[in-house]
Amino acid sequence: MPVSQTNSKIIYEALKKNGIGLVSALPETWLVHLIRMAEDDPEMILVRLAKEEEAVGISAGAHFAGVKSAMLMQNHGFLASINGIVSFAQLYRIPLLMLISHRGHFGERDPWQTQGGGVTEPLLHALGIRYDCLTDPKTVDRKIADAQTLAQSSLYPVALLLTRELMWEEQ
Amino acid sequence: MMQRLECMRAIYDRLESCIVVTIMGAVSVELQSLGHRPNFFYLLHAMGLASSTGLGLALCRPKQRVVVFDGDGSILMNLGGFTTLARYRPKNLVHVIFDNESLLSVGGFPTATATGSDLARIATAAGVPRSTTVQTVEEFTAAFDEAVKSNELSCIVAKVEATGPKGYVTDLSMLENRFEFAGWIKKSI
Numbered sequence: 620m621p622v623s624q625t626n627s628k629i630i631y632e633a634l635k636k637n638g639i640g641l642v643s644a645l646p647e648t649w650l651v652h653l654i655r656m657a658e659d660d661p662e663m664i665l666v667r668l669a670k671e672e673e674a675v676g677i678s679a680g681a682h683f684a685g686v687k688s689a690m691l692m693q694n695h696g697f698l699a700s701i702n703g704i705v706s707f708a709q710l711y712r713i714p715l716l717m718l719i720s721h722r723g724h725f726g727e728r729d730p731w732q733t734q735g736g737g738v739t740e741p742l743l744h745a746l747g748i749r750y751d752c753l754t755d756p757k758t759v760d761r762k763i764a765d766a767q768t769l770a771q772s773s774l775y776p777v778a779l780l781l782t783r784e785l786m787w788e789e790q
Numbered sequence: 791m792m793q794r795l796e797c798m799r800a801i802y803d804r805l806e807s808c809i810v811v812t813i814m815g816a817v818s819v820e821l822q823s824l825g826h827r828p829n830f831f832y833l834l835h836a837m838g839l840a841s842s843t844g845l846g847l848a849l850c851r852p853k854q855r856v857v858v859f860d861g862d863g864s865i866l867m868n869l870g871g872f873t874t875l876a877r878y879r880p881k882n883l884v885h886v887i888f889d890n891e892s893l894l895s896v897g898g899f900p901t902a903t904a905t906g907s908d909l910a911r912i913a914t915a916a917g918v919p920r921s922t923t924v925q926t927v928e929e930f931t932a933a934f935d936e937a938v939k940s941n942e943l944s945c946i947v948a949k950v951e952a953t954g955p956k957g958y959v960t961d962l963s964m965l966e967n968r969f970e971f972a973g974w975i976k977k978s979i
Contacts, residue, residue: 641850664849667877669870676839676871680811680846683831683972685979688846707836711968 621788626756627652630718630781633763634689639716640664641681641688643674649720649786650691657691671696675703679713687767689716694723694739695732697778704746708776715776716767721752726783743778750778753785792927794888794950795820798859800931804938805829805857809847809975812859813840815895816954817888821859823955826962828974834964838868841875841885847975848880854978855882855938862889862903869912872945876917879943884934885918887945890952898952913945921945 631653634642641664642657644650657665664686666677674690681688692700697719708715722729723736743750749769753759762779770777794816802824810830812818818832833840844858865871865887875885891904903909913921919942924930930948937944 641846666845666849666874669873670868672839673842673845673868673871673874675836676842677846677849679839680843680848681850682846683809683843683975684847684850685976686850703836703839707833707839710835711833711964 621790622649622651623786623788624652626759626785627656629756629759630753630763631656633760635660636760637764637767638687639689640686641666641677642691643668643677643688644691645671645693645696647693647696647720647722649722649781650693653691653718670699672700672703675700675707675713675715678715679707679711682713687716687771689718691718693720694780695735697739698735698742701742701746704748704776709746712774713776714770714774716770717776717778719778719780720786721780721782724783726787739780748776748778750780752780752782754782756785759785791949791951792925792930793953794890794948795823796927797888797930797948797950799824800927801934804934808855808857809851810857810859811840811844811847813837813861813864815861815958817859817861819955819958819960822960822962828970829978830967831971832962832964832967837864838871840864841868841871844883844885845871845875845878845880848883849878851975852880852882855884856880857884858886860885860887862887862891862901862909863893865909866901866903866907872913872916872918875943876913876919879917879919881941881943883943884937885913885943885945886934887947888950889947890950892952894952894954895958910945910947913947918945919943921947923947923949925949
């Protein structure tokens, strides 16, 4: 599978360095290595979801308990979580570190992914959620640290879009 | 038919050392009417996520008892969450669902539990190890105590009357509640 294991590892190690103790996830192709790394890590609490919105509640519970968490989801999962993000995380000032695979953008071959790719960034803007794109493995570490810092200081959701350039190795 | 308030009154003393999460509406107002405590968090929106919040808390605080007061309208918005609860089945979580078969605070329209959907059986089918439906305050109290004693993830569906308080806004601000709650948990290590 051409999902980059090397870059997934860089992302996972950055999460660990930033003290992430719980990862919630709903599988999606680009996230497979990240989920396996969480699965193989005895220090990580991995919560496999039925639907992504649950992750907002789980991350809020973890935050109340003093545990830093990250959410792994596809952009369509972000779309499915919006009520929870607005009426829990934003309303109650809960920090969320959302790692969102940015499907449906340039290079996307799956026709069914293409609609969501066009609305992800406009929705993040509309929600006032600050975000950045992870494209270059060299800047992943810094960007994850910075995103986590802002989530914790603002007590607000932040998002990192995982791009094709980073996640997918063309064969 | 039993009253939700009477159920909460019957176990109120047992909640003193528990981490408690409630849904919005009557449950939140009635628990506050019995006496707010810093270990009570009232999720006044985001219907469906009280149980997920309880799961996050229970997994991250395995040595503390977590009690979720849910409702039929709320849990019906997150039935998939039952399968997530069941997958991790935290031993320290008691999931109480007050089932009044209606969306009381928005006009009392019937939910699907009014037309035969059985939440306790849904919980069992999802894999929740212990689930039961209770009709009286005595049964409720006994079920709660058994759930705590069993030390297994438990779901208690309490059939209650579709009556509630006159209003749904209390003097406690949402953010004050949220920060006080997080502060209580931090100190309770």
